[in-house]
Amino acid sequence: MVSGENGAGKTSMLEAIAYGSALRSFRNSPRESLVRTGASSATVRMEVTDGSHRSLVEIGIAPPARDQVLRNKQRVLRAQELLETVRTTIFTPDDMALVKAGPQERRDFLDDLAVSARPRLLPVRQAVERVLRQRNVLLRQAGGRETRDVAATLDVWDDQLARAGSELTEARETLVAELLPLASSAFVRLTNLEQGLGLEYRRSYDGDLAGALAARRGEDLRRQMTTAGPHRDELLVASGGLDARTRLSQGRQRCVTLALRLGAHAVVGMRAGVPPVLLLDDAFSELDDTTARALVAELPLGQAILTTAGPLPPGARPDAVVELRGGRIVA
Amino acid sequence: MTKEDAVRLARAIVEVKERTVLCSVCFNIGMGERCAICADERRDGSVVCVVEDPRDIVAVERTREFRGRYHVLGGALSPIDGIGPEQIRVRELLARLEPEHVAEVILCTNPNLEGEATAMYLARLLKPLGLHVTRIASGLPVGGDLEYADELTLGRALEGRREAAT
Numbered sequence: 266m267v268s269g270e271n272g273a274g275k276t277s278m279l280e281a282i283a284y285g286s287a288l289r290s291f292r293n294s295p296r297e298s299l300v301r302t303g304a305s306s307a308t309v310r311m312e313v314t315d316g317s318h319r320s321l322v323e324i325g326i327a328p329p330a331r332d333q334v335l336r337n338k339q340r341v342l343r344a345q346e347l348l349e350t351v352r353t354t355i356f357t358p359d360d361m362a363l364v365k366a367g368p369q370e371r372r373d374f375l376d377d378l379a380v381s382a383r384p385r386l387l388p389v390r391q392a393v394e395r396v397l398r399q400r401n402v403l404l405r406q407a408g409g410r411e412t413r414d415v416a417a418t419l420d421v422w423d424d425q426l427a428r429a430g431s432e433l434t435e436a437r438e439t440l441v442a443e444l445l446p447l448a449s450s451a452f453v454r455l456t457n458l459e460q461g462l463g464l465e466y467r468r469s470y471d472g473d474l475a476g477a478l479a480a481r482r483g484e485d486l487r488r489q490m491t492t493a494g495p496h497r498d499e500l501l502v503a504s505g506g507l508d509a510r511t512r513l514s515q516g517r518q519r520c521v522t523l524a525l526r527l528g529a530h531a532v533v534g535m536r537a538g539v540p541p542v543l544l545l546d547d548a549f550s551e552l553d554d555t556t557a558r559a560l561v562a563e564l565p566l567g568q569a570i571l572t573t574a575g576p577l578p579p580g581a582r583p584d585a586v587v588e589l590r591g592g593r594i595v596a
Numbered sequence: 597m598t599k600e601d602a603v604r605l606a607r608a609i610v611e612v613k614e615r616t617v618l619c620s621v622c623f624n625i626g627m628g629e630r631c632a633i634c635a636d637e638r639r640d641g642s643v644v645c646v647v648e649d650p651r652d653i654v655a656v657e658r659t660r661e662f663r664g665r666y667h668v669l670g671g672a673l674s675p676i677d678g679i680g681p682e683q684i685r686v687r688e689l690l691a692r693l694e695p696e697h698v699a700e701v702i703l704c705t706n707p708n709l710e711g712e713a714t715a716m717y718l719a720r721l722l723k724p725l726g727l728h729v730t731r732i733a734s735g736l737p738v739g740g741d742l743e744y745a746d747e748l749t750l751g752r753a754l755e756g757r758r759e760a761a762t
Contacts, residue, residue, distance in 0.1 A: 343746075345746060385745075385746040385748075387746075388746055388748045389748060392709055392748070395709050396709055398676055399674060399675050399676055399709070399710075399713075400675075402675040402676050403675040403680075406675055406680075414680060414681050414682070417681070417717060417720065417721070418673060418675075418680060418681065418713075418717060420716075420717075420720065421673070421713040421714075421716040421717045421720070422713060424716060425709060425712060425713055425716075
């Protein structure tokens with residue numbers, strides 16, 4: 266457990282650990298803001314023990330240069346190698362966005378889960394994001410007119426999007442099927458309700474993506490954006506037939522969020538063979554006593570690091586307590 | 597760095613700038629109207645290897661596997677960077693095909709998103725002209741381990757599989 270007053274650096278500590286597994290901030294902080302004001306670079310250094318296997322991970326962050334990543338003093342060229350070394354699951358008070366905000370949050374959740382469970386999907390996810398940017402810029406440059414050059418170049422971007430996009434969509438659908446029973450049972454235990462969670466992945470197109478892109482080309486050119494693809498799909502979450510986003514109470518929504526995170530944690534643990542390190546950033550502050558107790562009981566085996574500005578969550582028995590003040594460990 | 601070294605370095609940079617030009621045929625870096633490869637009569641002019649950048653020629657030449665000629669596009673399709681077919685030397689490539697009796701074009705662009713898109717664009721343009729168009733294989737690093745290959749690479753390697761040697 267990490268304790269300390271507000272601004273002591275608790276979240277930064279978790280952010281550093283999470284950065285060491287994904288090379289991105291769970292707060293979506295730009296890399297520049299990860300470096301202390303006035304300093305030119307930041308370093309994350311951690312020792313990871315996995316069974317009898319130990320690794321030393323070191324990351325040098327000095328924007329605008331690319332991160333220097335070393336594992337056991339050897340350069341790591343692909344982020345996915347790091348994902349295979351350290352996995353993390355994170356809970357934060359901002360998590361409510363997962364249920365309350367738009368579909369993008371839930372797509373990101375699924376993609377983070379996909380990459381965590383299968384690091385080899387990282388290049389697929391990156392390809393989808395990049396090809397979409399390329400295609401959308403091309404659609405804007407075309408200004409609604411399909412000249413021969415535009416048609417010929419759209420053809421090749423469509424082909425790239427269809428390949429990577431279909432792969433990502435299929436991976437998401439597989440994960441939703443794996444996640445459903447795990448998240449649903451966690452939800453039942455957290456709420457004491459009889460009804461579990463319903464998850465439905467809804468594609469933004471019928472049939473195959475290549476066909477959908479071809480069929481919608483006219484519309485895409487007119488609207489200057491890509492209207493079919495994984496970036497327009499939705500993950501619908503419901504409980505007892507009620508849409509979690511619009512029809513559930515705040516308290517229930519919080520339990521939906523926690524259940525999705527716990528389910529994702531279990532999926533990654535099963536896929537990877539070892540449970541990820543669980544990072545709980547002030548996750549208990551908004552919970553009532555009953556839910557907090559239920560969450561502590563849910564905390565799976567494995568390592569969990571939690572931060573709090575107040576007292577210990579009810580029922581928690583930490584192995585070690587670290588106190589932070591002014592960005593330093595003081596006890 | 598001593599002052600003499602600095603002056604020598606500065607002279608070298610100026611000299612490179614003054615003496616190197618782009619080859620008028622393939623757009624490789626050279627010292628004259630035509631680069632050393634285009635000027636070499638022993639090279640097979642019927643096979644053209646299309647690359648994005650002159651540095652890629654150096655890489656392919658190091659393999660000593662290729663005896664044909666090159667064509668440097670000067671980039672890859674990337675709308676984000678404002679690069680469309682007009683900005684890479686596609687027209688110049690088309691103009692070379694007939695006079696040089698080109699029979700095969702090897703698409704040797706980078707195996708990333710933009711390189712793949714460029715290769716596919718060129719393939720669709722060149723194949724209807726009756727040329728033999730090939731793409732360099734993407735696949736597993738020699739001495740590598742299947743278990744550690746990412747799915748894209750492994751997928752490409754499967755797509756590009758060939759008859760086993762016996």
